[in-house]
Amino acid sequence: MSDVKNTKVRFAPSPTGQLHLGSARTALFNYLFAKHTNGQFYMRIEDTDIERSKQKYVDQICASMRWLGLDWDGEPLFQSTRLDVYHSVIKTLLETDSAYRCFCSKDILEEARNEGLFQYSGTCRNLSEDDIKKHLNSGEGFVVRLQVPKGNTKFDDMIYGSVHVDHQEIDDFIIARSDGNPTYNLVVVVDDHEMEITHVIRGEDHISNTPKQILIYNVLGFSIPQFAHLPMILGPDKKRLSKRHGAPGIQQFKDDGYLPDALLNYLALLGWNPGSENEIFTLDELIKSFELDQVHKKGAVYDEVKLSWISGQHMMRMGTANILEGIHEINSEWGKGYESRYLYSVLDQLKQRSKSLREFIDQSSYYFSDPESFDEKSSRKNWKDDNTNTSVNTFKNYLENIENWNSEEIESALRHIAEENEISAGKLIHPTRLALSGVPSGPSLFAMMELLGKDVCIRRLNKALETFPQS
RNA sequence: GGCCCGUUCGUCUAGUGGUUAGGACUCAGGAUUCUCAUUCCUGCAACAGGGGUUCGAUUCCCCUACGGGCUACCA
Numbered sequence: 001m002s003d004v005k006n007t008k009v010r011f012a013p014s015p016t017g018q019l020h021l022g023s024a025r026t027a028l029f030n031y032l033f034a035k036h037t038n039g040q041f042y043m044r045i046e047d048t049d050i051e052r053s054k055q056k057y058v059d060q061i062c063a064s065m066r067w068l069g070l071d072w073d074g075e076p077l078f079q080s081t082r083l084d085v086y087h088s089v090i091k092t093l094l095e096t097d098s099a100y101r102c103f104c105s106k107d108i109l110e111e112a113r114n115e116g117l118f119q120y121s122g123t124c125r126n127l128s129e130d131d132i133k134k135h136l137n138s139g140e141g142f143v144v145r146l147q148v149p150k151g152n153t154k155f156d157d158m159i160y161g162s163v164h165v166d167h168q169e170i171d172d173f174i175i176a177r178s179d180g181n182p183t184y185n186l187v188v189v190v191d192d193h194e195m196e197i198t199h200v201i202r203g204e205d206h207i208s209n210t211p212k213q214i215l216i217y218n219v220l221g222f223s224i225p226q227f228a229h230l231p232m233i234l235g236p237d238k239k240r241l242s243k244r245h246g247a248p249g250i251q252q253f254k255d256d257g258y259l260p261d262a263l264l265n266y267l268a269l270l271g272w273n274p275g276s277e278n279e280i281f282t283l284d285e286l287i288k289s290f291e292l293d294q295v296h297k298k299g300a301v302y303d304e305v306k307l308s309w310i311s312g313q314h315m316m317r318m319g320t321a322n323i324l325e326g327i328h329e330i331n332s333e334w335g336k337g338y339e340s341r342y343l344y345s346v347l348d349q350l351k352q353r354s355k356s357l358r359e360f361i362d363q364s365s366y367y368f369s370d371p372e373s374f375d376e377k378s379s380r381k382n383w384k385d386d387n388t389n390t391s392v393n394t395f396k397n398y399l400e401n402i403e404n405w406n407s408e409e410i411e412s413a414l415r416h417i418a419e420e421n422e423i424s425a426g427k428l429i430h431p432t433r434l435a436l437s438g439v440p441s442g443p444s445l446f447a448m449m450e451l452l453g454k455d456v457c458i459r460r461l462n463k464a465l466e467t468f469p470q471s
Numbered sequence: 472g473g474c475c476c477g478u479u480c481g482u483c484u485a486g487u488g489g490u491u492a493g494g495a496c497u498c499a500g501g502a503u504u505c506u507c508a509u510u511c512c513u514g515c516a517a518c519a520g521g522g523g524u525u526c527g528a529u530u531c532c533c534c535u536a537c538g539g540g541c542u543a544c545c546a
Contacts, residue, residue, distance in 0.1 A: 014546045049545055106544070116472060118542055143544055160476070169474050169542085177544040184546045208475060208541040231477085231539095238538060266483095269495095273484060277494055296477095296484090299539065303482050306496045316509080353508040378506090414505090429505040441507030 007039030008198050011065075011072070012188070014046040015057035018249040019064040021302060022203065022233045022241055025267045029230055030201045031070045032268070032290035042195060043072040047080045048187055064250035068260045069283055077195065079187050086182035089190055089220070090144055090175060098219045099175060100125060101142040103135045119171040120145070144176035146215060153211040158199075158228035159295050165211040173212055189213050193222040201228045201292075204299075205240075228292055231271045232299040241302055257330060257358025258307070262314040266307040270300040280313045312355035320344050326357045334361055335368065342367075345451050349443035363442070367452070370460055371438025374467065378440035382430035383468045391421050392431055396461045405454045407446035414446075435464030 011027040013019065019027075034041035043065070047053035065072070079086075093099035102124040112121065125147065127135075135142065152166045175186040182190075192200060207229045217224045233241045241247045253263050265281050268274075273296075274281070274289045281289070315323070324343055327334050335343045346367045347360060354360045365371075382388075395417050402409050414432070418425045433445050436457060442448065449457050 012546085016546075046546060052545075109544090113543095118473065141544095163475075165475075171542085174544055179544080181544090183544070188546085203540095204476075205540055206546085209546090229476095234539080236482090240539070269483065271483095275485090277485085279483095279495060298477055300484090301482060303496075306483065309496055312509095350508095352510095382506095411505090424505095426505060433506065439507090443507085445505060 006198065007034060007037040008042065008196055009034045009039065009201055010042040010044050010192070010195060010197055011070075012044040012046050012202075013061050014049065014052075015054055015061060016049065016052040017057060018060045018251060020242075020247040020249050021267070022247060024064070024068065024250050024263075025233055025270060026201070026203055026230060027065065027070050028068075028264055028267050029272070029290075029292075029295070032287055033199065033201060033228075033292055035287040036290045039198070040073045041070075042074060042197075043076040044191060044195070045076050045078045045080075046184070046187070047078060048181060048184065050080070050181070053080070060249075060251065064254075067254055068250065068264060070264075077191065079191065082187075082191070083181065085194075086176075086187055086190060087180065089186065090180075090182060093146070093175070093219065094144060096219075097147065099144050099146050100127070100172075101132060101135075102145045102172075102174075103127075103140050103142045120173075122172060125172060141178040143174045143178050145172040146175050146212075146219070148172050148215060153214050155210060155214060155224070155227060157207070157210075158226055158292050159231075160204075160207065160229055160297055163207065163210070165208075167215075170212055170215070175216075185209060185212050186216060189216040189220070189222065192225060193217070193220070197225050199226045199228060201230065204229045204231055204297075228295075230295065231297055233270055234299045234301045236301060238299075238301065240299070255330065255358075257326075257356035257361070258311050259314050259318070259326065259357070262311040263307070265314065266310045269310075270302070271295055271298075280310065280317070308355050315354055315356070316352055320347050320351075323347050323351075323357065323360065327360055330357055331361055334364075338368065342451070349447060349451065353443070366437040366439070366442075370456075370463065371436075374434055374438050374464070375440050378430070378434050379468070382434055382440070383464075388427070388431050389465055389468065391417065391423060391428055392435070392461060393465060394421065395428055395432065396458060396465070399454065399461075400458060402454070405450065407444070407450040410449050411446040431464070431468075432461070436460050 009030045011023075011030045013023055013027075031041050033039070043062075045058055045061075047058070062076070090099070094101070102120075104120075104123055109120070124142075124145075148167050148170050150167055152164065154162065154164050156162050173185060174183055176182050210227055210229075214224055216222075235241045235247075250263075254260075261283055264283055264286065265279075268281065268286050268290070269279065272290070273294055275291075275294060276289075321344075324335075324340070324347060335346070346364055350360050350363055354363065395414060398413050398417055399410070402413060414428055415425050418428050421428075429445055430440070433442065433448075434440065436445075436448065436452065
């Protein structure tokens with residue numbers, strides 16, 4: 001499928017929140033790339049921030065990933081289980097003078113930053129052995145910083161192309177906190193190396209971290225993977241869509257009744273184009289078409305209206321059995337007590353007017369119970385006076401005598417009566433629909449009546465005839 | 472402040488040194504229909520601005536503007 005051998009990628013969320021749209025897209029592109037190249041797709045939980053990392057988010061993220069259908073290979077790797085490894089790397093770095101202890105307090109650093117000094121001044125860079133001992137003996141805390149050499153770093157991003165950074169732009173960044181635990185830039189390198197990751201595919205917000213990481217790769221003598229940075233997903237205000245700006249969690253999309261494939265389809269089209277005019281894809285089709293070099297650099301605005309359209313397209317293509325299954329996942333009570341054949345018919349009638357599973361549920365109540373109220377506007381418009389009662393009543397009486405209860409019979413009956421009463425068919429159709437469903441619109445009236453059955457239709461018509469005596 | 476990245480209809484995007492700048496969503500109008508929806512047709516709507524290079528730039532270069540990212544003992 002591709003000339004790249006044994007590709008290995010990873011999705012590395014930090015469990016400080018649930019899986020949201022942006023991270024799901026990153027996961028998807030990693031997944032698509034892995035599958036397209038017959039490679040491996042791993043999951044790594046970046047929980048080195050002990051304060052903010054929570055088990056419940058790990059669970060939520062994994063659940064969302066499974067719901068989306070983005071299954072990973074092997075077991076997820078937890079960075080919190082690998083602290084020993086990082087500590088030993090830090091020790092090595094210290095011993096080889098690639099890194100050094102910094103005793104500057106947080107307060108001092110913050111002050112400097114407030115004064116416009118955005119880079120670490122390098123105060124502790126060249127402390128003598130004695131100085132270090134003195135600090136250590138006095139029990140002062142310290143962080144470990146990487147000693148960034150002079151020079152520059154270049155890498156070829158698979159999406160952004162060649163990126164060039166002068167080391168003057170990189171200060172001696174922290175690789176170990178004062179509690180001794182490693183920071184992101186260190187662990188990501190150590191783990192990507194150990195997991196033999198070949199392609200690091202992540203958000204564009206990491207592009208300026210990349211040179212820092214390359215520095216670490218070099219110091220450690222590790223080979224450098226390929227990098228691909230994905231454009232951001234933006235909110236309507238063009239700002240990066242983030243948890244803070246109310247980025248919807250993936251769970252929300254499930255609750256709203258979106259299909260995983262529809263969501264994935266939409267997400268894929270945000271920043272990637274398939275090179276054809278087709279816009280509707282299943283996951284398998286996405287895997288086939290996906291190419292990293294067709295991803296662009298520009299951030300894309302999330303648009304729920306388009307998502308909804310794509311969702312509707314998937315809904316229409318979806319098998320009725322699958323729709324039923326999906327509905328039961330979000331509402332196990334739906335259609336309880338009815339035969340599945342009946343439920344299938346309900347879904348078939350609603351199929352092309354539902355953009356989400358939720359809409360099936362919301363639009364189907366009259367298939368299971370008599371309408372409790374009647375749309376007011378439609379009542380006024382379609383049941384103006386007692387003439388309607390008369391014609392509906394005639395129609396009802398006629399229906400009672402129908403032996404073969406099917407849509408053709410019902411329709412011909414209705415048209416026959418409309419003609420006899422010298423009214424248009426619509427004058428009978430609309431009030432009948434209102435009486436039966438309580439709402440002004442829906443699937444074909446006659447198909448609906450056939451499905452509801454004679455008794456139900458007669459009962460509801462009687463009820464309406466009592467409710468709408470105008471005079 | 473510094474560094475990096477980006478800029479084609481409102482949104483997602485295609486595209487080229489010479490095109491009537493194409494498609495999709497949305498919106499408007501029409502056809503079909505028992506309504507709504509679907510489907511089909513039509514329409515509205517874009518190359519950020521200024522300089523170059525060139526016979527010719529939306530396309531190549533520079534500047535400006537605007538937007539985004541990073542600049543954390545977050546990831």
